[in-house]
Every structure is written in structure tokens, then in C-alpha cells.
Amino acid sequence: ANDYLVKPFSFSELLARVRAQLRQHHALNSTLEISGLRMDSVSQSVSRDNISITLTRKEFQLLWLLASRAGEIIPRTVIASEIWGINFDSDTNTVDVAIRRLRAKVDDPFPEKLIATIRGMGYSFVAVKK
Numbered sequence: 001a002n003d004y005l006v007k008p009f010s011f012s013e014l015l016a017r018v019r020a021q022l023r024q025h026h027a028l029n030s031t032l033e034i035s036g037l038r039m040d041s042v043s044q045s046v047s048r049d050n051i052s053i054t055l056t057r058k059e060f061q062l063l064w065l066l067a068s069r070a071g072e073i074i075p076r077t078v079i080a081s082e083i084w085g086i087n088f089d090s091d092t093n094t095v096d097v098a099i100r101r102l103r104a105k106v107d108d109p110f111p112e113k114l115i116a117t118i119r120g121m122g123y124s125f126v127a128v129k130k
Contacts, residue, residue, distance in 0.1 A: 034067055035114055035128040037106070048106060058083060059102050066115060066125040075122040099123055
């Protein structure tokens with residue numbers, strides 16, 4: 001146990017502490033390499049096949065979420081909650097727009113596509129053998 005809360009506690013306090021623990025966990029696992037993609041969470045840098053890719057903070061978070069759960073289908077609601085916060089209205093097309101922008105930088109310049117749409121379910125990072 002790295003942290004504890006004294007009852008009664010507010011949900012926002014719990015959420016803040018969980019996010020702090022997750023940030024600490026990401027700092028310990030600061031690099032992610034999969035399918036020619038290399039991500040460093042400390043420097044927020046990304047490269048694919050040794051080509052540097054510039055991403056916004058949200059794009060980086062989105063790519064990290066997808067790549068760290070490669071092969072898993074992640075529903076739009078989970079993406080919205082993880083990237084934009086618990087109260088995010090997932091009925092908007094914000095997730096779809098963010099995925100499109102991310103694909104333009106990470107997938108479009110390369111022959112092998114890493115981000116897949118699973119119709120009616122969500123998105124998935126497709127691990128490609130190198």
C-alpha cells in the first residue's frame with residue numbers, strides 16, 4: 001500500500017490519489033517499445049521506425065493508452081474517461097477526431113497501420129511483428 005484515505009473521503013480525493021499513483025507507475029515504466037514505435041513518458045517523445053513524431057500531450061496520452069494495452073479493444077467511453085476525465089461527454093465525436101489526428105501522424109506515413117477501429121466496440125492497437 002502506497003497511500004491510504006481516512007473515512008469519510010470525497011470521490012474527487014480518491015480519484016486524485018489514484019491518478020497520482022498511476023502517474024508514479026508510468027514514471028517507473030517510462031518507455032514503451034512495440035511494433036517499431038518507441039515512446040518515452042518522461043520526455044513525451046515518440047518515434048516510429050527511428051523517425052521522430054511530434055504529438056500533443058493528449059495525443060501522447062491516447063497513444064500510450066492504446067499501445068500499453070495492445071491487442072485489447074478499448075471502448076470510446078474508456079478512452080474518453082482516461083484521456084479527458086471522468087465527466088467527459090462521450091457522445092461527442094472528440095474521441096474519433098483525436099484518433100483521426102493521431103493516425104495522421106502515427107499511421108498514415110507508414111505502410112503498416114497500428115491503430116484499428118473495431119466497429120461498434122472501440123479502438124485497438126495492433127502489434128505488428130518487426
